[in-house]
Amino acid sequence: MKVVVIGGSGHIGTFLIPRLVRAGHDVVNISRGQRAGYVDDPAWHDVRPVTADREAEDRAGTFADRVAGLEPDAVVDLICFDLDSATALVERLRGATGHLLHCGTIWRSGPSLKVPVTEDTGTPPVGGYGIAKAAIAEMLEQETRSGGLVTTSLHPGHIVGPGWHPIGPLGNLDPTVWRRLSAGEPIDVPGIGAEFMHHVHADDVAQAFEAALARRDAAAGEDFSVVAPSALNVRGYAQIAASWFGQSADLRPVTWEQFRHDTEAEAAQMSWEHLMRDHYFSIEKARAVLGYAPRYEPEEAVLESVRWLIDQDQLDVANPLKV
The missing domain is CATH 3.40.50.720 (NAD(P)-binding Rossmann-like Domain)
Structure with missing residues (x-):
């Protein structure tokens, strides 16, 4: 065609x-x-x-x-x-x-x-x-x-994929979250981190x-x-991402009011837009009708993007990837 x-x-x-x-x-x-x-x-x-x-x-x-x-x-x-x-x-x-x-x-x-x-x-x-x-x-x-x-x-x-920044564990594009995760530093999470994002x-x-x-x-x-076969919630995403650097995520629950106060306005609003939707979708229709068979779990897709950014010196991290 x-x-x-x-x-x-x-x-x-x-x-x-x-x-x-x-x-x-x-x-x-x-x-x-x-x-x-x-x-x-x-x-x-x-x-x-x-x-x-x-x-x-x-x-x-x-x-x-x-x-x-x-x-x-x-x-x-x-x-x-x-x-x-x-x-x-x-x-x-x-x-x-x-x-x-x-x-x-x-x-x-x-x-x-x-x-x-x-x-x-x-x-x-x-x-x-x-x-x-x-x-x-x-x-x-x-x-x-x-x-x-x-x-x-x-x-x-x-x-997500090689060449651009992924939506991060806090539901925004603020790259500093990756440095904090890679260093094992505390991260403020609005609520308890149970909201889903579907990459x-x-x-x-x-x-x-x-x-x-x-x-x-x-x-x-x-x-x-x-979408990917599964979805990540905030705390799971953060824990998995921290493990790539040999760290454990140190997550501190805060109110949305406190999160907005301590986060740059655009990043805080982006977090709200992603997390309040709490999205986790089925791919059964696409599987049945189209034969859709995604190769990547969400964390695998994000890791590929993060690895590319690090290799291109476009992402500041405290420790190298261990995966």
């Missing part, structure tokens, strides 16, 4: 585009720059790059025409965050393209009431990002079930997209949670 990937130079595309090339597809990558992913792969030499600023072209009403003009058999949209943009693309591709796959997020579901959360048991989303992604997924499902364009939406957890390796997400492309009829009109 001729597959157009929108935003293929990021986390998921780093692994998805080489997979598609190796599977024999003719691949076009639409991105704002010419970067070829976070991990070197010779498959990128067989990809046709197209430079485009989606936001600017959406405002001008030309982006959907650009995509359709490439005459794709399938489109993988990894960077759509706006319902109007998603709708414009659907309307332009309807009748002209065989399959549109959309990258959503587990944040389309709000705070958990019962875990693991399935595609049918999530609570209403909270926050602009989750609300917008949920609206796009609903629109895509209605489009296909009404006889229109064949669509599929896949909803990853917190994506997933970027290559496992790529695997799911490749499988959905190959199983178009089964995936038509469906949505799938794409």
Whole structure:
């Protein structure tokens, strides 16, 4: 097939585009720059790059025409965050393209009431990002079930892999937590650290997209949670991460008020956004319908990311990894 990937130079595309090339597809990558992913792969030499600023072209009403003009058999949209943009693309591709796959997020579901959360048991989303992604997924499902364009939406957890910082044990991107864990220093944890975060390796997400492309009829009109086979809660994540450095996590429960007082505002708010959702999702639907078989447990995916950051001198730690 001729597959157009929108935003293929990021986390998921780093692994998805080489997979598609190796599977024999003719691949076009639409991105704002010419970067070829976070991990070197010779498959990128067989990809046709197209430079485009989606936001600017959406405002001008030309982006959907650009995509359709490439005459794709399938489109993988990894960077759509706006319902109007998603709708414009659907309307332009309807009748002209065989399959549109959309990258959503587990944040389309709000705070958990019962875990693991399935595609049918999530609570209403909270926050602009989750609300917008949920609206796009609903629109895509209605489009296909009404006889229109064949669509599929896949909803990853917190994506990790080599090349970028993972969401850490406190639910934020503050890199100092890794130094404290590696040194065995005390870490303030809001509450008792029982809240879950559900990570997933970027290559496992790529695997799911490749499988959905190959199983178009089964995936038509469906949505799938794409996460690791298990999830980490705060205290478990911290203990496992500390052990990588030969340490034991020294966790000190504090109130959210105290945590906010002692933590930089942006990091504290990010922690709240992740931990109050308390997300742990089921992958049974993706297993059954797509044959999804994630290779990475969450701690393995995070460790790969941390190791890469340390090797690239992008993460300050007090002791070397012992694993």
